[in-house]
Amino acid sequence: MAELAVIVVVLSAAISVAVTGFAAAWAEKHIGSAAVGAMTEKEELFGKGLVLTVIPETIVIFGLTVALVLLFVVLPQVL
Amino acid sequence: MLSNERMIKIALLGTKDLMKDTIDILHSLKIIHIIDFKEQNDTFQIGKPLGEVSKYSEILLSIRSILSSFDIRPENIKETYTKREFTRELEIDVLKTEKEIKSLNEKISKLNYVIIEIDKLKTLSDIEDIGLDKSFLKSFNNIITSKSDLENQKKIYNDKLELLIKEKSSHFLQYEDFLSSEIDKMEAPLRFTTSTNTFLVEGWISENKFNPLQKTIKNKFGDRVHLEKVRYSDQESIPVEFKHPSPVKPFELLLDLFEYPKSREIDPTFAIFITFPLFYGIMLGDIGYGLIIFLSSLLLKKKFKTEGWKMLLGILEYSSLYTIAFGLIDGEFFGFDIFHLLEIEEIFGIHMPIIDRIVDFMPVLILSISIGVLHILLGLILGFINIKKAHGIKEAILEKGSWIILIISFIVIVISSFFSQALIYLGGGLFVISIILLLLGEGFIGLIEIFGIMSNILSYVRLMAIGLSSVGIAIVINSIVMDIVIPKGGVFILLGYIILIVGHVGNIMLGILASFLHALRLHYVEFFTKFYEGGGIKFKPFGTKY
Structure with a gap:
């Protein structure tokens, strides 16, 4: 039983990083291309565009946090 | 330090034959921000340019x-x-x-x-x-x-x-x-109001420069050109001129990238000056990287002399000092565990490194969230002051006070679990008060907003996460080189050093960019939304090049 629990925890950690990473990248792709489009019209928008582009990175940071908690807090209790 | 130059509105009136001399004087003084004249009618028109x-x-x-x-x-x-x-x-x-x-x-x-x-x-x-x-x-x-x-x-x-x-x-x-x-x-006359025989300049000037200007005008033209203060309302877009001490000055750039503050709201540059490098340092936190950024920004400062570059490099220089300081706390030097390698156990009786953030990420996580709570609390307090100034104390309490009490109640509840159980009643009481205020102020939608503020606070977890990823890459580079490539000997030693240099240069680039952007984002998205209005205009005196 314990082995199954370990597998589930580790898999959950992997999924939480992988899926949020994908989600962040996908969101950033759209914002990034829009930002570059806006920049060709008005070059001063570089600063704002750059900041807007990294906004979805929060998703992957949450994912990473969840994974870390799973690995370092939950996993020792299961073992 | 927190207040900017006080501006007053002036009007300068004279006969047209003196227009050229007046322009010459204003141009050389460089103290008036001219308001362009726009509403033309039959009697008053914009002036005609002088000369070809x-x-x-x-x-x-x-x-x-x-x-x-x-x-x-x-x-x-x-x-x-x-x-x-x-x-x-x-x-x-x-x-x-x-x-x-x-x-x-x-x-x-x-x-x-x-x-x-x-x-x-x-x-x-x-x-x-x-x-x-x-x-x-x-x-x-x-x-x-x-x-x-x-x-x-x-x-x-x-x-x-x-x-x-x-x-x-x-x-x-x-x-x-x-x-x-x-x-x-x-x-310049294109920005003036003119009638058949007279001209009128309206503009802003900092209060303490009014008297010298009046004297100059009087000396030169006597009574033929008339200068006076004009009444204005707070709602007008008054230009903002910062007066910050030189270490704070570079951080004006971060407001320039966003939006200029309105003249009546609190100027957040000083707050940014304190928190931005701190966040940057927590995220990057490496002695080696900090030194490289410090030295390269010193070098580049000699090369790039435009205002924007100088400010950017100033910010980096200042942030790199924090990076070095946090590098000492984390005991990291290009990803190596420096104190362990040098076999230094403790300095002045303090165990080194103070926090090993790869193994002990929980303390850093808690630190990050605490910083987030305090930072957002600061933002709300600034917002409280802004609203109190603009709309009075009642609105301020309903709009920002409720949130401030809510956050304080959370802090009290958390503290109570460490010290005394009795505090939990105080925390609970505050929580109820804040919810009532929230419902009064913003209605039911305010309750949903609680999740918004929670995600704002959780967003500060990036202080830990970005740093962890940067250390992670550094450690991977080091272990590939030290444990796999170099032990093979021969040509591989050279290859190992190449990987080491290329890898760390890449990681520094990533680190500079990621730490900068995320520190910036924490200010723009989490901090500014609590109080900042923006949309002000910069003070651009006539006569300066821009």
């Missing part, structure tokens, strides 16, 4: 094209270029030189054209086979051999051009300076 602006603009354009095509910039000139009084002789000299440069350029491009054509002829090497006359072939060959003469000639022209540019570049810069300010002056 278009002619001078054309000259300015050709001067600027020379400046940019030969890359003449003030910082590239070795001799000190003085802004002394512009003389008629200098103007004639510059215009003459400009013509010379143009004609030399033309000659060179013609020569280039001929040389290219000759090169094309050369490719027709099988010309003898088509049965042409010998004398024709001879002249043909003559043309080809004359190519070297042409090239010599071109070189002579090029040298001449280079010498000319070198000799006259300071004159060109001076003339460009003179012309652009001259055109500025000539076009």
